[in-house]
Amino acid sequence: MEEKNVFVREVAEKKYQYGFTTDVQTEVIDKGLSEDVVRLISEKKGEPQWLLEFRLKAFRYWQTLEAPTWGHLKMPEIDYQDISYYANPTAGNSGNSGNSGEIDPELMKTFDKLGIPLEERLALSGTAVDAVMDSVSVKTTFREKLKEKGIIFCSISEAVKEHPELVREYLGSVVPYKDNFFAALNSAVFSDGSFVYIPKGVRCPMELSTYFRINARGTGQFERTLIVCDDDAYVSYLEGCTAPMRDENQLHAAIVEIVVKENAEVKYSTVQNWYPGDAEGKGGVLNLVTKRGHLRGRNSRLSWTQVETGSAITWKYPSCVLSGEGSQAEFYSVAVTNNYQQADTGTKMIHIGKNTKSTIISKGISAGKSQNAYRGLVKVAKTADNARNYSSCDSLLLGSKCGAHTFPYMDVHNNTAVVEHEATTSKISEDQLFYCNQRGINTEEAVSLIVNGYAKEVINKLPMEFAVEAQKLLGVSLEGSVG
Amino acid sequence: MAEDIRQYIDFYAQAGKLICERSCEVMNAPRAEALRTFSALGFPTKKVERYKYTDVAEDFAPNYGIALTPLQVKGLPYCHRISEAPIDVTPYYNKQADNQDALVALNTMLSVDALVIYVPRNTKVEHPIQISNILKGEQDTMVNRRILIVLEQCAEADIVITDKAVDQSRFLTNQVIEVFAGDGSHLNLYEVEETHLLCTRYSSVFIQQGRDSHLHHTSFTLFNGHTRNRMDVSLKGEGSEVILNGCVIADKTQHVDNNTLIDHQVGNCQSNELYKYVLDDSSIGAFAGRILVREGAQKTISNETNANLCATSSARMYTQPMLEIYADDVKCSHGSTVGQISDEALFYMRQRGIPEKEARLLLKSAFITEVIETIPFEALRDRLHYLVDKRLRGELSKCEGCKLCK
Numbered sequence: 001m002e003e004k005n006v007f008v009r010e011v012a013e014k015k016y017q018y019g020f021t022t023d024v025q026t027e028v029i030d031k032g033l034s035e036d037v038v039r040l041i042s043e044k045k046g047e048p049q050w051l052l053e054f055r056l057k058a059f060r061y062w063q064t065l066e067a068p069t070w071g072h073l074k075m076p077e078i079d080y081q082d083i084s085y086y087a088n089p090t091a092g093n094s095g096n097s098g099n100s101g102e103i104d105p106e107l108m109k110t111f112d113k114l115g116i117p118l119e120e121r122l123a124l125s126g127t128a129v130d131a132v133m134d135s136v137s138v139k140t141t142f143r144e145k146l147k148e149k150g151i152i153f154c155s156i157s158e159a160v161k162e163h164p165e166l167v168r169e170y171l172g173s174v175v176p177y178k179d180n181f182f183a184a185l186n187s188a189v190f191s192d193g194s195f196v197y198i199p200k201g202v203r204c205p206m207e208l209s210t211y212f213r214i215n216a217r218g219t220g221q222f223e224r225t226l227i228v229c230d231d232d233a234y235v236s237y238l239e240g241c242t243a244p245m246r247d248e249n250q251l252h253a254a255i256v257e258i259v260v261k262e263n264a265e266v267k268y269s270t271v272q273n274w275y276p277g278d279a280e281g282k283g284g285v286l287n288l289v290t291k292r293g294h295l296r297g298r299n300s301r302l303s304w305t306q307v308e309t310g311s312a313i314t315w316k317y318p319s320c321v322l323s324g325e326g327s328q329a330e331f332y333s334v335a336v337t338n339n340y341q342q343a344d345t346g347t348k349m350i351h352i353g354k355n356t357k358s359t360i361i362s363k364g365i366s367a368g369k370s371q372n373a374y375r376g377l378v379k380v381a382k383t384a385d386n387a388r389n390y391s392s393c394d395s396l397l398l399g400s401k402c403g404a405h406t407f408p409y410m411d412v413h414n415n416t417a418v419v420e421h422e423a424t425t426s427k428i429s430e431d432q433l434f435y436c437n438q439r440g441i442n443t444e445e446a447v448s449l450i451v452n453g454y455a456k457e458v459i460n461k462l463p464m465e466f467a468v469e470a471q472k473l474l475g476v477s478l479e480g481s482v483g
Numbered sequence: 484m485a486e487d488i489r490q491y492i493d494f495y496a497q498a499g500k501l502i503c504e505r506s507c508e509v510m511n512a513p514r515a516e517a518l519r520t521f522s523a524l525g526f527p528t529k530k531v532e533r534y535k536y537t538d539v540a541e542d543f544a545p546n547y548g549i550a551l552t553p554l555q556v557k558g559l560p561y562c563h564r565i566s567e568a569p570i571d572v573t574p575y576y577n578k579q580a581d582n583q584d585a586l587v588a589l590n591t592m593l594s595v596d597a598l599v600i601y602v603p604r605n606t607k608v609e610h611p612i613q614i615s616n617i618l619k620g621e622q623d624t625m626v627n628r629r630i631l632i633v634l635e636q637c638a639e640a641d642i643v644i645t646d647k648a649v650d651q652s653r654f655l656t657n658q659v660i661e662v663f664a665g666d667g668s669h670l671n672l673y674e675v676e677e678t679h680l681l682c683t684r685y686s687s688v689f690i691q692q693g694r695d696s697h698l699h700h701t702s703f704t705l706f707n708g709h710t711r712n713r714m715d716v717s718l719k720g721e722g723s724e725v726i727l728n729g730c731v732i733a734d735k736t737q738h739v740d741n742n743t744l745i746d747h748q749v750g751n752c753q754s755n756e757l758y759k760y761v762l763d764d765s766s767i768g769a770f771a772g773r774i775l776v777r778e779g780a781q782k783t784i785s786n787e788t789n790a791n792l793c794a795t796s797s798a799r800m801y802t803q804p805m806l807e808i809y810a811d812d813v814k815c816s817h818g819s820t821v822g823q824i825s826d827e828a829l830f831y832m833r834q835r836g837i838p839e840k841e842a843r844l845l846l847k848s849a850f851i852t853e854v855i856e857t858i859p860f861e862a863l864r865d866r867l868h869y870l871v872d873k874r875l876r877g878e879l880s881k882c883e884g885c886k887l888c889k
Contacts, residue, residue, distance in 0.1 A: 070532075072807075380821075382796065397811035401778070406806040412821040415793040421804070422818040427811045 016275060017476075019245030022110040026134065026216045027088040032081045035059060038188050041086050045157050045191075048164060058177035058187030065181045071315050071344040072373040072405055076249055078286070083251060085189045087134035087216035107138055114242060116211045128153055130210045134219055135191030142206065152197040153208055156224055159195035166197055170228050174257035174294045174321075182253040183290045186222050190255065193223035198233035198264075207236050207463055212254075214243035214274075214285065220251035227257070229264040231297060236267040238466055242310070243275040247283045249312060250275075254289045262297030262324070267305070269462050270318075271470050274310035276477075281340025281369075284312025291318035295327035295353075303330035304347065305461045307470040309477040312341060317375065319348035322356040322384075329358045332458040334470075336477045337370030337402070346376035346393075346408075351384035351417070360391035363455050365474075366402040373405040380417040387417040395425040396454055398447065448475045485525040487540040488585075492522055494549055495592055505553055505595045507566040510629075513577045517591035524585040536769035536801050537711045537740045539586070542683045547625035547655050553596040561608060561640070565597040565631070572599060575633055579661045579689040581715065587687050590627045590659045597629035600642065604635035604665070611641035611671075611860065618648040618656070618678065628658040634668040636693075641671040643863065648678040656684045666693040666720060673863065674702040676710065677870070680735060683709040694720030701728040701858060703867065704739050705874050714743040718752040727756045730854040732847075732874050733798075734763035743772045750781040750810070759854050760791040761847050761875075762798035771803040774817070778809040787817035792824065792850055794843075844875050 029040060038059050042052040067078065089107060111131050128142035130153065137155030146153050152163060159167050177187035194210040214221050229235055243250060252274065260266050268291075277284025287310075293302040304318040320329035331347040349358040358378070366372035374393045395404035406423045428450050436446035452459075452471055459467050459474075495502075495518060503511045526543060527534040556562050565572060576597070580587045602608055616628065634640060648654055664670050676684060684707060692698055704710050716725050731739045745754045760768040770789045791800045804817040824846050832842035848871060855867045 395806075395808070397808070397813075400781070400811045402811065403807070403809040405808060406804075406817065408804060408819070410800070410802045410819060410821060412791075412793060412800045412802075413796075415796045415798060415823050417793075417821065418823070419821040420818075421802075421820070423804070423806060423816060425806055425808050425813060425815040427813070 016245060018114060018242035018273065019275060020113070021244040022089070022106055022215050024089045024104055024106045024215070028084050028216055028219060029086045031084045031218065033083070033085060033189070037085055041189055041191065044086060047160060050168060051160060054172065054177070055188050058184050061178055062181070062184035062188055065184060068181055072371065072375070072407070073313055073315060073342045073344050075313065078251060084216070084219045085222065086191060087219040088136045089133045089215060090136050090138060107133065110213070111138070111211070114211065114213065128206050128208050130155060130194045131213070132192050132210060132223055133213045134216050134221060137192040149202050149205065150199040151202060151204055152195065154195055156193045156195045156226060163197070166228065167195065167226065170226055170257065170259055174259060174292050175255050175290050179290060182288045183255055186224060186253050186255045186290070190222045190224040193225040193254070196227040196235060196237065198229045198235045200230045201232045203233065204235040207238055209238040209240065212239070212241040214250055214252065217246065218248070220253065223254045225254070225256040227266060227268070228259045229261060229266045231262040231264060234265045236463060237269070238463060239268070239270045240273070242273050243285050245275050245278070245283065249283060250285050252285050252287050252289070256289070256291040258293035258302060260293060260295045260297065260300040260302050263299050264297060265301040266293065267303050268293070269466055270306040271466055271473065272306065272308045272310055272314070273473060276310045276341050277312040277339065279339050281312070284341070285310065287311035287314045287316065289316040291316060292321065293319070293329070294321045295324045295329060297324045297327070299326045300324045301328045303332070303461070305332045305458065306334070307459070307462070307473065308333065308335040308343060308345060309473045314343040314345050316345050317348050319350065320358065321350045321352065322358065323352040325353045326355045327353055328356070331358070331360045331362070332461045333362045334365070334455045334458045334474070335363070335372055336365045336474060337367070337372045338477055339368040339370060341370040343371070344373040344375055346374045348377040349379070349389060351380045351387040351389070354383070354385045355387070356384055357388045360389070360393070361457055362393035363458055364393070364395040364404055365398065365451060365455070366395065366404050367398040369401045371403040371405070373407060375407040377409040377411070378419055378421070379411045380414050380419060382413045384414050385416045387414065389419045391421040393423045394454070395423070396451065397425065397427045487544060488521065488525050490546065491543075491589060491593070492518070498549070498551065502551060502593065502595055505551060509573055509576050510565060510594060510597060513591050517582070517588040520582060521585055521588040521592055524583070524588070526585055533713070533742050533771070536771070537709070537738070542655065542685070542709055545623060545653060547653070548622045549593060549625045549627070551595045554598055556598065559612065561600055561602055561612060562614070563599045563601065565599050568599040568601060570601055570633070572631060575631055575661065575663055579663070579691055580659050580687065581689065584687065586657060586685050587659055590629060590657050593627040594629040597631055600630070600632045600640070602634045602638035602640045605637045607638070608640040611643055611863070613643045613645065616644065616646045616656070618646070618654040618682065619650055620652055621650060623653040625655040625657065628656060630658070630660040632660065632662045632670070632672070634664050634670055636665045637667040638665065639669040641860070643673045643675065646674070646676040646678055646684065648682050651679065651681065653681045654678070654683070656682070656686075658684070658686045660686070660688040662688070662690040664690065664692045664696045664698055666695060668693065668696045670697070671699045671859065673700070673858070676702075676704045677706045678708065679706065680708045680737070682707055685711050687713045688715070690714070690716045690725070692716065692718050692720060692723040692725060695722040696720060697724050699726040699857070701854065702741070703729070704731045704733070705870055707737055707739065709738045711740045712742065714741070715746070716744065716754070717746045717748060718754070719748050721749050721751045724753040725755070726857065727754070728854050728857055729758040730851050731760040731768060732851065732871065733760070733766035733768060735766065736764070737766040739766070740769040745774050745785070747774070747776045747780040747783045747785065750779065750783060752780070752783055754785045756787040757854060757857070758789045759851060760800065761794065761850060762791065762800060763794045765797040767799045769801040771805070772817070773805040773807060774815060776808040776810050776813055776815065780810045781812040783810065783813040783815065785813070785815040789819040791821045792847065793821060794824065847875050848872055
């Protein structure tokens, strides 16, 4: 018994293996949020006047808003004046300046430890990475190689300088700053993130990926990602994230905008593993993100795949606006909550164009004392003749103290639309467990097997390297939750 | 004070005394509190989650004359005016209704009389009890209707409540029904609404079920103007079962909003919900069904289905089936669909010589039949089949089935 306890404790302690901090000289601006801070951020990044104005407009609008409370979440009070809005870990060096810049070896080590080697020869072949720590992009790999094909993959700060016409055209066109409270906040103070542009007819030869890391204490991360996929182009984009273990809640309020044009296809995958807080629910990242894709062209396609295992609170709805005729959108999600984690996540599918199609597959797994909610909207506008939606959201409950909830909304304004929704909630059946036990598989492993089987439909949609990581994550996130 | 509630508050200031005189002690007691709640809350706006799809203030805005006539209950077994009830109703009246709801508060404030249906323990009511609400009058009228149903241990009853309007005036009904279903009781409760386009109905039904009780509620909205039905069911005793069904046929500018909550407070209970809508012309349908399984309510089985047929492109459907679950050993599912009449089915029927119009009617009627077939009485089933058929053909007149002027 004693021995078992030791083992369990070991497992529990190693649970969040990305919880270390990096000791690196970081330039952090004073806490607080005001017009001056917005100006300061803009100045530090050397931004043009139009972008500063965009930020200020967003900030002034944000000041008129109140934080939303409608989520099925118990949100800690966020003091927006107690957060530093800019932290630069490359202060000692020049930051991301393409391939030439020197990177602090400490930072290199950090990303190595996270399994994201920044040296191209060490990297997994076929994946280009933009590594973002706190408010600054540290390095973007394989840029030259991508450039040959005309693909632009860089941090958004560089894009503002090098491709201002593109950024100006698309920034805020999918998620306007008036969209919601957190979108307005992000539009005012956003720091780094990735910019991707795939030109007409180009199939991106490798997976593009951004790795987000929060390191500095008392800061929040407000990254902004913009992906534009021109006619007949294709890209697969991955996003990963981790943060150190801290007692305080750290705020992460990002915006991801995707523009998909005629016959183009974008796959966006996320493995979200922000620090979820400890077993008592202390600390953890508040993940309040606005993600939206606009399917502008005919027959365009977009798929969101997300594996959500981290964060104390996850509150996001990666959405698709299907305005191009015949466009198709997919949403695959696995959300795991354990201990005191809370998630209120799902998607919005807004059908505007004719013959549009969307599929939603959502799998929620709740354990410990966590609350896991699926909330989704399927809206069929009057113009969306023959729109088709299929949604299925299942919840799996492990333990009697957790909660699983489903709140689907369906607004149908067109009689030729066919919209279906189904949901089930259940626990792992005793028969399944018994069957595994009988064959010598212990309960913990059996649960892990069953959960993986349950989530397979979604994990299969991830690129291979991510799928392996996601599977491991699922196992780790649920460890100690059985029995 | 918001402007929209002023006419009701002013009315109460003038007529409050008269209301109290015509009413009885148990109904007068909560009035002052209800007035306070109503004035403080005002009509719920669309920002209130449960009233998202209905504009309450607009429905209550017209200047209605408010009916203050006491009930006339004669010769109906088990039915009584509240002042003549055979039991002390204090532990029941206004005990279950959601007092934080402005519409319930308004009803509590303005109701003059209440109908009490009381079935003593181990009593089986032989014949179904039918209550007909007939809206009549040349003036635009608002009616506050209050019904209290108490079934003691192992009592059994079947109750049919029908809403009809005789005159072409505007009518606004604000009804509150409280049901106390004791341990082992069986209650079948049916509501049938056949009014006209100028009628607005707000109904709030609160049901509380004891151990091993069984309740079957079906609401039929066959013809109406604006309707908003709220159903709250609390399963308080283990082994209880509830079936909540509903069907809606709407066309023209009709608006029907059903909002239900099934609260599984204890384990080993079952709930089943089936709502079906057929929407034509520019009608608007809304359905929000929330199933709440509280912590510790293990072995709950719950199914919720909402299926909708939109026959025109201007009809709108909002549907929102919700599961909120805090216990792990449960089996819950919900499903909802919005679709149209299948072309294959139409083609099949036309191939066999059935004209398109008739084929559409048959398919709509078959769609609704699933709900009607759950009713255990043949007589009521036949009647409803007949009414639905007539309704779909557009032949349902307001006087159908009413003997008042014959």
